[in-house]
Amino acid sequence: MNTATQGQIKLNKIEKAKLEKDGLAVKEELEHFAKIGWEALDKTDLEVRLKWLGIFFRPVTPGKFMLRLRIPNGVLNSQQMRVLAEIVQRYGEDGSADVTTRQNIQLRGVRLEDMPGIFSKLERVGLTSIQSGMDNVRNLTGSPVAGLDEEELIDTRELLNKLQDVITNKGQGNYAFSNLPRKFNIAIEGGRDNSIHAEINDVAFVPAYRDGQLGFNVLVGGYLSAQRCAEAIPMGVWVPANDEVIDLSCAILKVYTENGAAEGLRQTRQKARLMWLLDNWGMEKFRAEVAKVLGRELLPAAPEDEITQEKKDYLGVHAQKQPGYYYVGLHVPVGRLSAEKMFEIARLAEVYGNGEIRLTVEQNVILPFIAEGNIEPLLSEPLLEEFTVSPDPLVRSLVSCTGNHYCNFALIETKGRGLKIAQQLDQELNIPQRVRIHWTGCPNSCGQPQVGDIGLLGTKVRKDGKTVEGVDIYTGGKVGKDAQLGNLFRKGVPCDELPEVLREILVEQFRATEK
Numbered sequence: 001m002n003t004a005t006q007g008q009i010k011l012n013k014i015e016k017a018k019l020e021k022d023g024l025a026v027k028e029e030l031e032h033f034a035k036i037g038w039e040a041l042d043k044t045d046l047e048v049r050l051k052w053l054g055i056f057f058r059p060v061t062p063g064k065f066m067l068r069l070r071i072p073n074g075v076l077n078s079q080q081m082r083v084l085a086e087i088v089q090r091y092g093e094d095g096s097a098d099v100t101t102r103q104n105i106q107l108r109g110v111r112l113e114d115m116p117g118i119f120s121k122l123e124r125v126g127l128t129s130i131q132s133g134m135d136n137v138r139n140l141t142g143s144p145v146a147g148l149d150e151e152e153l154i155d156t157r158e159l160l161n162k163l164q165d166v167i168t169n170k171g172q173g174n175y176a177f178s179n180l181p182r183k184f185n186i187a188i189e190g191g192r193d194n195s196i197h198a199e200i201n202d203v204a205f206v207p208a209y210r211d212g213q214l215g216f217n218v219l220v221g222g223y224l225s226a227q228r229c230a231e232a233i234p235m236g237v238w239v240p241a242n243d244e245v246i247d248l249s250c251a252i253l254k255v256y257t258e259n260g261a262a263e264g265l266r267q268t269r270q271k272a273r274l275m276w277l278l279d280n281w282g283m284e285k286f287r288a289e290v291a292k293v294l295g296r297e298l299l300p301a302a303p304e305d306e307i308t309q310e311k312k313d314y315l316g317v318h319a320q321k322q323p324g325y326y327y328v329g330l331h332v333p334v335g336r337l338s339a340e341k342m343f344e345i346a347r348l349a350e351v352y353g354n355g356e357i358r359l360t361v362e363q364n365v366i367l368p369f370i371a372e373g374n375i376e377p378l379l380s381e382p383l384l385e386e387f388t389v390s391p392d393p394l395v396r397s398l399v400s401c402t403g404n405h406y407c408n409f410a411l412i413e414t415k416g417r418g419l420k421i422a423q424q425l426d427q428e429l430n431i432p433q434r435v436r437i438h439w440t441g442c443p444n445s446c447g448q449p450q451v452g453d454i455g456l457l458g459t460k461v462r463k464d465g466k467t468v469e470g471v472d473i474y475t476g477g478k479v480g481k482d483a484q485l486g487n488l489f490r491k492g493v494p495c496d497e498l499p500e501v502l503r504e505i506l507v508e509q510f511r512a513t514e515k
């Protein structure tokens, strides 16, 4: 059964809207939308379909849109960064950008009337925002040091670029993949440290040798949501590190898309991610359906994968495999960038490196190809006082979702508060180990609280007869090898009590001592 013949099945609201008009169709109407202004738009076009173009109406800041790009593998260049900086610069105080938890960039404050011009600018420098929201494949993540790291097993960049080209029809939009039952995350790891959080992707490729040949074992079904958090499970399949990765990804997307309605995925938005199809079918049937679409047998998984290391954060100065060159990881506090800082990053990448800029899922930036003689001058640049290569321990590993400044789902403010508390505790405590604190403003879990050593998930709590901002605390998240999701540790802690509660946890569980 395909989406055009969904007959008697009771579709959810979003599915009905898509049936009326595919989300991607608004691409042809963008010029018209820009002319008539956002207030005149049909509500579904404004709040839902524009997300197929990466344009997000923000009810918190009406008229000031968020634009979510696609930066496969988190690799961009200085020219692209400069264009992004120019776009947000013209919006003054409203304009800014965020590095996201999917190694990507989102622009803020953007006006609808400017979108056609912005899209032309993006296209000229090889960027796109197409299909970056709603029922589409999200930014494709890969090893942030692909092609640089001496220990790398597979360079993920070409695979991810090809995959993005296929999924988005080279940035023009692709109706074959624009009507998934739900969002979909794909990641390809090329190193040993599981830099991409394989466990929380719908499809993840992790390096594995099979009969002496290097390729990938495939994990499927991982996701986080308000309804359920599930770790990805082995598909029991191995693919070589070539176009078969793209073929397999597309086959999985096709199976997911075409069986969504029959399997109930298009009825309930909360039960629509790939894992629900796996629940319904079991892995054997899923594999068989994928093989049918592929038109060939799938090879069984390699007995073990090559994820053998703890997760790195890539901050600081590191030798590259290219002799005489280094990559330098800069810490961007909670991923927030101003236009000025973006221009500066672009300049530093050109003056000291080869113009390339990398992003990480920890919301940081890496400048590669810094020649040995350029390291000291780079480290002395004023930007590196703020975007330091060696931040204090808690600030260093802080990750945060958008929170209530821009996101209408948010139950709390996250980025500002998270940074302030981390800075305070860094001042007060000696913390002998890495502690990754992940903040997220609501149960959607965009800030991945379940992967943090400590995860803080926004909620409302009652205190002294009033409703105040609070968090549910998660602990025990493990990343890298043997990754596993954390569990709820304490519910409903008011945010003003959080420094104290976190201090306690840091002392008891992470060997912190008072300074």
Ligand code: SRM
Pocket: 056, 058, 066, 068, 098, 099, 100, 101, 102, 103, 104, 105, 106, 132, 133, 138, 139, 182, 183, 185, 197, 200, 222, 223, 224, 225, 226, 227, 270, 273, 400, 401, 402, 406, 407, 408, 409, 444, 445, 446, 447, 448
């Ligand atoms: Fe997310 C929805 C922000 C990564 C799970 N996410 C949203 C929206 C679009 C809601 C909205 O319309 O306001 C948020 C936009 C707020 C804004 O203005 O920025 C939003 N998500 C983000 C970002 C920007 C968080 C960040 O600060 O870095 C991340 C953008 C990634 C990107 O570049 O594409 C982001 N979101 C994630 C992740 C983490 C990941 O992929 O590793 C997750 C959990 C993993 C997953 O998806 O399985 C995540 N976002 C969600 C969900 C819950 C999905 C579900 O199946 O229920 C929603 C709500 C939804 O889709 O209905 C959501």
Ligand code: SF4
Pocket: 401, 402, 403, 404, 407, 408, 409, 410, 411, 440, 441, 442, 443, 444, 445, 446, 447
């Ligand atoms: Fe918004 Fe909630 Fe996602 Fe944070 S976790 S960005 S508050 S939807």
